[in-house]
Amino acid sequence: MRRAVAPAAGSRIDDVIRPRSRLQPILMSPPLAQFRRGASGRTIQSVGRVGKRVVLALDNAARIVLEPRMTGLVLLADPPNASHLRLVLELSGGSARQILFWDQRGLGVARLVTPEQFDTFYGPQRLGPDALEIPLHDLRQRLRGSRRPIKVALMDQALLVGVGNLYASEILHRALVHPARPCQQLRPEHWRRIHRELRAVLEEAIVHEGSTLSDGTYRVEREGRYQTYHRVYQRAGQVCLQCGRGSIVRIVQAQRSTFFCPCCQRSNGIRD
DNA sequence: CATATGTCCTGAGAGC
């Protein structure tokens, strides 16, 4: 998502518009009028990322943080439809004409923040290191004291950023670790496998431009293809592609679906 | 402190 928006770097923001819609507006901070005054006339110096958020660094050191959450998209063109378009940054001076914030459910957030606010809300006090960069010892150090299930801890953005519900299940299946196992009980071999599969799953998913699920919303410039590589996610009742014996089970952890193979991901002992 | 739960919002699909 960040890469698709990267060509907007160097462009000037001419205006910030909320398309009229029967739907609830997304949360903006500050409110639209003030947001527009603060962003208009500024040049986008870079398009970055903090975990799952897209970050536009402006020439006055302020930043725009776009947080799509579950069903939001940040795009330069071609949103899935017009009715769920929530916010438009109109641009000039470069190849991109606009940045679009599209969000089916409207849970997304757009923030214009000062450098101090950025550090407060998105700095290391609030958010952990990126999942693609965290070293093994750091991952282990941060999680291993916890009594929480490993799957729930992996999704805690204060510990590390970038792992959501879908990928947490996929990572643990490939790492052969039961999702309900408390972090405290995991052994060095488990952490090694979790660390390896964490990177592997996310990097493969990025190569295939993410997972377009049954709701059809997630896309970058076209639909993602990683859903065809899912081994457990939304495969409850189907045979495990890894062992060919177990059938995939769905459980609920912290109000979210978890999928795993009871055969490959047994809680006892260490397997390879 | 660490951990658990309810809530925001819209739409799709299942079951009756």
Add this chain to the structure above:
DNA sequence: TGCTCTCAGGACATAT
């Protein structure tokens, strides 16, 4: 057809 219910790449305030 229409109703109700459940569920969804998330994060945060508030409760325990």
